[in-house]
């Protein structure tokens with residue numbers, strides 16, 4: 292009786308000590324840590340030094356209530372003027388690299404192929420990049436993080452196949468102007484958000500709602516644009532510049548809602564409709580078969596003369612496949628996936644093409660973002676899925692992080708990073724998954740799209756009410772620095 296009581300108390304106390312569940316494995320020596328931001332979310336200076344208008348400038352100026360509190364990115368963190376402070380923060384964190392994105396409209400104010408280059412735009416990015424290199428921080432550069440030049444949107448935006456030519460011109464310009472300094476290029480960030488949310492569901496600029504059609508056309512053009520940029524780099528720049536190119540694709544982890552075969556099938560279908568939509572054509576070959584089959588079949592039943600999912604020609608399939616030097620993942624959370632009966636065939640849309648019931652567990656810890664609950668084991672499962680599905684590629688985690696409503700003391704964020712990193716190091720050390728980089732989102736609080744400044748993801752806080760946009764280090768930044776320097780999540784690693 293006494294022994295049982297003692298054991299119970301011990302189990303209870305050990306259970307309270309969170310670090311007990313934390314991995315004692317050490318991140319390998321070659322493993323690199325970074326932090327990320329994106330141009331529209333931090334730069335501000337929306338119309339300075341010759342920058343053109345982009346779709347986020349346009350939507351926030353013409354339809355201010357589109358964003359919570361009528362916030363916009365006109366000034367944001369003012370990184371256009373304060374980039375040296377940003378670099379000093381990165382140096383203080385001790386990160387190996389900084390992931391930031393280029394504003395297409397700052398470099399090409401008109402956006403289109405053949406249009407003039409804004410020298411001051413290039414100068415800004417050369418300044419930022421040089422400042423990083425002078426401080427021993429490697430630049431990792433995203434070409435496109437959702438801020439399409441407005442003139443290109445007026446031509447139809449990503450569903451217009453002409454975008455491939457404009458993007459190719461932009462990519463070549465960037466490789467020419469910055470390629471001597473930058474060795475890691477990310478063509479697109481989370482294209483599913485650009486296409487599905489921007490053209491399908493309307494919850495991101497340019498806020499179109501033609502799901503099941505425009506989102507598929509957008510993706511088709513975007514994948515071809517990626518492949519073209521990859522080949523341009525490979526053929527014209529790689530031998531002299533020696534860099535690498537990949538695409539950042541996001542997914543949540545989809546956990547089968549039960550042990551049934553049907554729920555397992557639903558979960559696999561869901562990840563094929565998210566990561567696979569982009570990953571399959573680039574890493575393997577063509578769209579996932581389950582997407583091709585389901586959308587062909589539903590389109591036929593709906594009376595469309597051809598599938599709503601555009602087809603790649605055989606030549607295109609071969610041009611696109613293999614256009615990656617690494618696999619990149621943005622991952623934050625998980626959903627349960629449950630098989631469901633086919634919905635009304637007259638419903639045209641991505642969700643009904645997918646037809647899986649997705650939900651979150653009420654017991655998962657909440658964040659400030661409704662879509663994001665804390666599910667650390669989802670990261671280990673996702674990287675294992677990538678490794679298995681895509682034949683053990685090198686994987687970069689290009690974003691991972693959590694939101695709150697603000698404050699310098701942020702134990703929830705510390706806990707989030709500890710537990711996700713714990714699952715990641717176990718995936719590397721125990722499961723043999725080849726993950727070589729981890730990027731915290733975000734370096735600092737910034738413009739969180741439709742949520743404005745209300746959801747905060749930063750390791751540093753930014754005072755958006757002050758013209759100085761004063762940055763202050765959070766407790767999580769100290770924690771992240773410590774992890775980077777010790778490469779270990781507990782007091783002492785094995």
Ligand SMILES: *[C@@H]1O[C@H](CO)[C@@H](O)[C@H](O)[C@H]1NC(C)=O
Pocket residue numbers: 340411412414415418
């Ligand atoms: C780039 O740096 C130089 C030297 O500090 C400065 O004079 C110039 O204004 C900067 N340009 C931009 C666009 O930030």
Ligand SMILES: *[C@@H]1O[C@H](CO)[C@@H](O)[C@H](O)[C@H]1NC(C)=O
Pocket residue numbers: 684685725
């Ligand atoms: C990870 O992938 C890279 C690139 O293919 C390779 O050089 C490296 O040896 C791999 N590392 C491990 C631990 O498999």
